[in-house]
Amino acid sequence: MSFLRTVLLSSVALGSSTIRIPVGASSSDPLTACTILKTTYPNITLLPQDEGYVNETQKSWSAAAWLTPACVFAPSYASQLSLAVRVFANTSTAFAMRGGGHMPIADAANINSSGVLISSTNLNTLRLSDDNQTMSIGPGPRWGDVFEYMDGTNLTVVGGRLAPVGVPGLLLGGGISHYSYKHGLGSANGKIKAYEAVLADGTIALVTGDNEYSDLYWALQGGGNSFALVTRFDLQTFYAGTPLMAEASYGNSNATRDAWLAAVLDFAVNGDQDTAAALIPVARWGPNFTAPSYESTLFYNGSAAPTSGPFTTFFEETTLKSVNASSTLVPRTLAQYAKLLRPAFGPGGPGYGLRQKFRVVSTAATAEAMNIVHDTYFDAVRSSGIANRLPGFFTGLAFNAITRTFAEASAGTPQNIPAEPAFWIEESLTWESAEDDAEIEEWVRNVNVEIETKLAAVNGTSRYVYLNDADKGQAVFEAYGEESLKRLRSIRVKYDPARVFTDLMPGGFKVDPATSA
Incomplete structure (x- = not known):
């Protein structure tokens, strides 16, 4: 291999073998690193022509992140990853590392042919x-x-x-x-x-x-x-023990909208009363919708449902009524819940192969802030006609309610989360074709300029930006x-x-x- 003769080499002992790593190489051509890794670890280094390459490069949830790295390296041990990091550093090779691949930003956990993808598949402890x-x-x-x-x-x-x-x-x-x-x-x-x-x-x-x-x-x-x-x-x-869970759907009427938003706000402000309760409240919009539909994933870490407190509104069937008693809490382990969800995200599932996008909006826990985000966002969906025009389009707002107890229990971390109730609202968008990427980007940018302007006018923003739901370009660490x-x-x-x-x-x-x- 001629490149090994053109750079200064150092020897690194790993077990019974000696690996030779280029030191101070000036080339950033990823083929150098790929050749070293393929020679050293042929069974866990995949070139584009190798069986398994496509599967590894298309594990990400969003098809927009299905990129084509120069090669894929799938270490089984920390020692193998250590060698790869030294190879990349000494050959100036760009790389990415993928865990579950759920972050929809295209290059967050993948890379194109300019670099190497480290797959976590075999680091499966x-x-x-x-x-x-x-x-x-x-x-x-x-x-x-x-x-x-x-x-x-x-x-x-x-x-x-x-x-x-x-x-x-x-x-x-x-x-x-x-x-x-x-x-x-x-x-x-x-x-x-x-x-x-x-x-x-x-x-x-x-x-x-x-x-x-x-x-x-x-x-x-x-x-x-x-x-x-x-x-x-x-x-x-x-x-x-085995928690209680439900996937509650409440319909799309104006009365439902008002009751659902009020219940979510009450949970953010007063949910500290019962820290065994959790929920994921989502308002969704898809093709041919005339209004958002309102849903909540309900979770209770206990053997019997509570009889008082903000959480009860989501299942007691009084002010907020579910469709077909879908709010009934039943014992369900997290393993059982995982088995229910997994098929939807894998090959053949309804979400597989589609393009995805997140953006987070952090607000104060007030009705005014909630209404601004909810109404501005869905008014823009309705007026643009985007849901009916773009194939595969679906969108939602997940009002992640952050209670004071949640924030206080997170103290001491870099995030420096304000110890006050808030919402970390996740905007989630799904669509089918790369041809529509530019329109999606422009639409998201425009609606969020409007949302942020309105929130600022009423002092409705919250400082913290949750990294895991953030969009590319959001000032995550500045918000810490x-x-x-x-x-x-x-x-x-x-x-x-x-x-x-x-x-x-x-x-x-x-x-x-x-x-x-």
């Missing part, structure tokens, strides 16, 4: 410790896999709400869970006991809150992918506050002075803006 106190999870499983593995143990972790969501993306952004109304973000307050991570120089580190990497531990609780590549999360378990951002940037410099995870790994939100090419 699922292990419950002998004392049942620690659940160790690799970046390859999705939350459905985690809950199916834990099924029958009467134990759980503060993990994702939906089966297809990946483990690393959720936790590195903080992570909303059904259990967050009691425990806060999935990353907060020691719920992640340790991270095993590959650093920018190839070091494999066990990162905890009380060892020499305690500053890095703090950053990983919400700092995204600017610091390290995590190969294992060790999560604190806790007892939880100046002091938190300054600390994150200093930690990034300490552990990655060469900016490997910023400049060579350009996808995702960065605490430091990437330098110009």
Whole structure:
């Protein structure tokens, strides 16, 4: 291989073999790195012509993220990933790393032919410790896999709400869970006991809150992918029996609109009364709709439904009436729920192969702010005719209600979440064709300019921007506050002075803006 004779080489021993890595190579041609990886690990390095390449590059939820990297590297061990990071750094090769692939931003967890995709498929650790106190999870499983593995143990972790969501993306952004109304973000307050991570120089580190990497531990609780590549999360378990769940649909009348918005607001403001309750309230619009339809995923961590408090409005069938008694709470494990959802997101499912987009709007927990977002957004859908004009179009607003207890239980993380009720409203859009990408982008941009202008006029915004639902270009880390951002940037410099995870790994939100090419 002629390129190996044209660069200075160093030898790195791994087990019984010696791997030769180019040092200080100036070329950024990814074929150099791909050749090294294919030669060293032929069975876990996939070139475009190899069987399995297409499957690995099309695992992302959004078809807009189905890119064509120069090769795919799927390590099974941290030591293999360590070598790859050193190869990328020493050959100036761009790369991306994919966990579950749920983030719809096209290059957040994939890359085109200019770089290498690291797949987490084989980093698939699922292990419950002998004392049942620690659940160790690799970046390859999705939350459905985690809950199916834990099924029958009467134990759980503060993990994702939906089966297809990946483990690393959720936790590195903080992570909303059904259990967050009691425990806060999935990353907060020691719920992640340790991270095993590959650093920018190839070091494999066990990162905890009380060892020499305690500053890095703090950053990983919400700092995204600017610091390290995590190969294992060790999560604190806790007892939880079979929860009660329901998928409630309430119809689309004006009376339903008013009752549903009022109930969601009441939950945000007063939901602290019962931290066993959680909900995902979504207003949706699709083809031939004349008004939004209103739904809620209901979750209660208890054996009997509550009889008082804001949560009861969603199932007691008084002011808010469900269709066909769909609000009836029934025992359902998270594993059972995962099995119900998974087919919809896989090959052959109704959402597979479509294009997706998120954007988050953070507001104060007031009726005025809710009405501005709801009415402005759906008025724009109606007036534009976009739902009937674009094939496969569907959209929704998920009013993620953040209670004071939720925010307070998330203290001590980089996010610096204000300790007050709020909404992190996720705008979600689905469509079919790449030909409509530009129209979707323009529509989202225009409606959010209008929403943000109206919110600002009534002091209806909330500072924090939730990374996991953010759109490309949103100021995620600036919203953490100046002091938190300054600390994150200093930690990034300490552990990655060469900016490997910023400049060579350009996808995702960065605490430091990437330098110009």
